[in-house]
Amino acid sequence: MESMKKKLWIFGGAAVVIILLIASTVTREQPVEVVQVELDAIRIWVEDTAYVQAKDEVVVEASQSGRIIKIAVEVGEKVTTGQELLIMENLDMQYQQDELAVQIEQLQGQLASGQIALEQYHLDLEEGQKKLQRDKELFQAGAIAKAEYEASVQKRLSLQKVVQKQEVLLQSLNRQLAQQSALYNDVEKRNQQLVIKSPQTGTILDLPAKKEQAVAAGNELVQIGAEGVLELKAELLSDDMSAVKIGQKVEITAPVLGDQVLHGKVSKIFPRAYEKTSALGVIQRRVPVLISLPENELLKPGYEVQVKIETQSKNNVVVLPRTAVRVNAQGRNEVLVVEAGRIRHVTVQTGLKNQELVEISSGLKAGQTVVRDASTNIKENTRVKIK
Incomplete structure (x- = not known):
């Protein structure tokens, strides 16, 4: 009799444990981080490095061979039209x-x-x-x-x-x-012509010629930039050029500018690409692009800046972080929508994409809640808890 009671107690305890385990499994909520679906703007950029240069930059070359016997100016010096720069003899x-x-x-x-x-x-x-x-x-x-x-x-x-x-x-x-x-x-x-004079008013940007140096016709002697009128020159990868057009907006940043962001426009696209070798030794095809630069006392010729050329944009569209969209087993774009505390897998159509955001052209509307990281393996109808 006592043996029978012990067995009943054992079976009863096991049943309680099983029931508790099932209950805990059913009621356990998986914590997730979410984002609210909102209407916002999305921008597509081409980003690269650019360098400040004088817009009306003149390179004075030797018209004939000779020896430099006098240099009358220095780099950074302001000169006027007709001012003597250097003297050669032949x-x-x-x-x-x-x-x-x-x-x-x-x-x-x-x-x-x-x-x-x-x-x-x-x-x-x-x-x-x-x-x-x-x-x-x-x-x-x-x-x-x-x-x-x-x-x-x-x-x-x-x-x-x-x-x-x-x-x-x-x-x-x-x-x-x-x-x-x-x-x-x-x-x-x-x-x-052996007396070299400045063809314009401006600033001496470079003096590659040295005193007593023998030069040939065509050798660069002096580089002069028009005072106060600057522009940017970027060399963009040829693969990016299909989206770049004259007149597009450009954001300009640089350490010397601090938090200040300047705004310019693409003013010229050169008609051909040039072969350049990157710092890593990779041969690339790059196209020179000129960008207008607003007046700014902090930037000088030769300074390096970062440019972001806006090639496409949309306003008041549904956007999400790119991490919130995944490709499902059927090869379709999918997001994890949170509704009534449970997960629902929703197929969406996407539009513009940049490095951070993606446009959702259909499948979602503003106000819905979506899991920020869609790579999380959460099954349909799983109960979740928002962090």
Whole structure:
């Protein structure tokens, strides 16, 4: 009898334990973190690094070879249009100019003496013409012989040839003088170009040229930026360029700006991509893009900034954190909606996506509650407790 009672107590206790376990399983709520579905804006960005540069930036190059003998400015110095920047010399060109000067002086001397001779020849010809006229009258009057008259005719013809020959000589000397003078002027012009002057008012951004340095034509000497007018130059991956358009809004940030965010616009997209090697050694195709920059005293040419180009945007749409959307076994987008303390799996359609948010184009409405982390394996109708 006592044995029977013990068995009943054992079975009864086990039943109570089982009932309690079942009850605890049924009533246990899984804690979850949720977000409220709201209407908000979503923006799609192309982000990259950009550098500040002068908008009207001029690179002054050497127009010819030479040696730099003087540099009159420093980096950061403000200059005005026409101000002397540096001086070069070209000894070969100076020698050529000196030689041309000597030749021009000789030609001018020959022309001067030739002109004097021509004037004398004209006087002789005039006198010969007068003598011929007198001899003609005397010959017709029978006062002189025919031979004497013919001698006067030949003398006049001879003097005419001398004048013509001298005129041809002077024409040749004038042509030579014009040619040598043109060469001299060209050399003089090139010699004047050895004095490098600023083509615009601005600030010296760079001075790659050094004193006593020998440079060739085309070498960069000075870089000048227009004062106060700055812009940004970014080099974007070619894969991102299909979404980038002129006029798109740009957010600009930099450590030097602190919490300040500047706003610009895409002002120019270059027509071709260039090959560049990244810091990790990866060869990339990048497209230069210019961005307008509002006036700001903190940014200077050469500073690095971060830019976010807004390529797409929507306002007043349903958005969720990207973590709140998952792909189910059927390959559809799905969220975990909390209704009356239980989980309901809801299929949704998505739209725009950025790194943080995703647009829900259908399947949800504002005011609903959704589990923040959809990767959590919570079955349909599971009771949950909001953290």
